[in-house]
Amino acid sequence: MKLAVVGGGSTYTPELIDGFARLRDTLPISELVLVDPAAERLELVGGLARRIFAKQGHSGRIVTTSDLDAGVEGADAVLLQLRIGGQEARLQDETWPLECGCVGQETTGAGGLAKALRTVPVVLDIAERVRRANPEAWIIDFTNPVGIVTRALLTAGHKAVGLCNVAIGFQRKFAKLLDVAPSEVHLDHIGLNHLTWETGVRIGGPDGEDRLPGLIAAHGGTIAADLRLPSALLDRLGAVPSYYLRYFYAHDEVVEELRTKPSRAAEVAEMERQLLAMYGDPALDTKPELLAKRGGAYYSEAAVDLAAALLGGAGSPYQVVNTTNNGTLPFLPDDAVVEVQAAVGAKGAAPLPVPRVDPLYAGLIANVTAYEDLALDAALRGGRERVFRALLAHPLIGQYGYAEQLTDKLIAHNREHLAWA
Structure with a gap:
């Protein structure tokens, strides 16, 4: 292979x-x-x-x-x-x-x-x-x-x-809290990439007992602290949002934080400098501990599992992946790409059925899907107006004045990478 x-x-x-x-x-x-x-x-x-x-x-x-x-x-x-x-x-x-x-x-x-x-x-x-x-x-x-x-x-x-790696991170975290093997934890994971919620945590497979309510009741404070969101929000949602939802649920708070602390990019660049120096040591024959701070936790396990299943090997039959919607979320176009549990095998990924999605999540999912449709159009065909339309559609922007300013800044900072600019 x-x-x-x-x-x-x-x-x-x-x-x-x-x-x-x-x-x-x-x-x-x-x-x-x-x-x-x-x-x-x-x-x-x-x-x-x-x-x-x-x-x-x-x-x-x-x-x-x-x-x-x-x-x-x-x-x-x-x-x-x-x-x-x-x-x-x-x-x-x-x-x-x-x-x-x-x-x-x-x-x-x-x-x-x-x-x-x-x-x-x-x-x-x-x-x-x-x-x-x-x-x-x-x-x-x-x-x-x-x-x-x-x-x-x-x-x-x-x-x-x-x-x-968001889903596998939650799987490992919940398995530890429930004191079970990670392979026993099946997530009801719905949404789009970096816009997802865990609406169920089942033991043993897609038809297993849902342990999420008990998890939130017993460990909501710990889970919420990792997400940097209030535990009361998890109680009200009855679900666990990915940490990327903080950009939506606490947008202004996050903006103030980002304005006053070093950027993640600067932190990662320094980590990369240190890591590459370590990688050059001929005595090093294991991944260094610093790599865990770089991000991508459990990335390798997820990649192995997916590749093995696609290539007809021993990968898990159910995995959270990004694949074509095809009616899985009926409020989205069939050709949208969703991030959900799917049956994965040599023929690809087939999403599992998803119960009715709460409008609290469905509305935001539909909005961001519309943005992604416009974003892909801009990426494929270029042009200032297509960039503006995508930015105007994004729920974190939405105002024409901001969209105008951001369009100009985006093009100015990325001109060398945009063939049409």
Whole structure:
């Protein structure tokens, strides 16, 4: 089995490598190719990756290359983890929206749109080259904004599934609180990428007993503290929102925080500098503890599980993924991409039935889906007016004056990445 990781020079990659090594019985990889144009970073990451495999007794071969076409040739699955523009672009995404009093974040609001505009054309080019190399290869997208990027891939007819680590993080957290194995926890997870709620926590599978009410009653304070939301809000919702919902539920509070503290991009850039220095140590043969602060917790387990299921291996039959709606949420278009529990196998991901969604969530989901539709249009066809329409539609912006200002700032800060600008 051959897998390729595009963006293999990422400091995330050793987390992925560690999972591939530990879970080799679930996903038996014979060849792993790390593809990245940043040759120096790639060699540092690739060296550590080989040492991790060797230490854990994995017999698979690890190859590094800056040649995308050679890297994906013959791959059974290709995992995408790109950041077009690097941490410098992320820093801009987190900064200029604040000048208009709007959240500055890399996947939400105006910053998220900027990332989509930079990313979608590049991902579609990569996907076409993957299709030419092997039309049967699966594309697993971990590149943000996952919902918009996955929708672009599926609209273009690619064999793609989107992946996020939010759900697996909740699964692990709830399993610990309930003192059960993570594999026993099945989430009723509904919404869009980075706009989701856990409306049920079932033990044993989709038909198991719902333990969420008891979880909120016994541990609501702990869960809410991790989300940085009031525990009373969880009581009133009767559900657990993802931490990205704080940008909506406490927008003005978050804006004030972001204006007064160092940006996440600056923190991550410093972590990356330290991590790359560590990766260059020939004695290092495990992922360093600092990597846990970089983000992407349990990313490797989720990626292994999904790839194994898609490739006919031992992956879990039910997984939270990003895939085509097809009536799952009846208030959304069929071609929207939703993040829900799905039955995953060699034919792809088929969403499980979802009970009626409370209007409190359905309204916001529908609004953001409309924004994502306009955002994808702007990413595919370009143009100032399409950018303005997407920003005007976003529930965190919504006012024409802000949309006008943000449109100009977005284009000014991203001109080098926008072919039409």
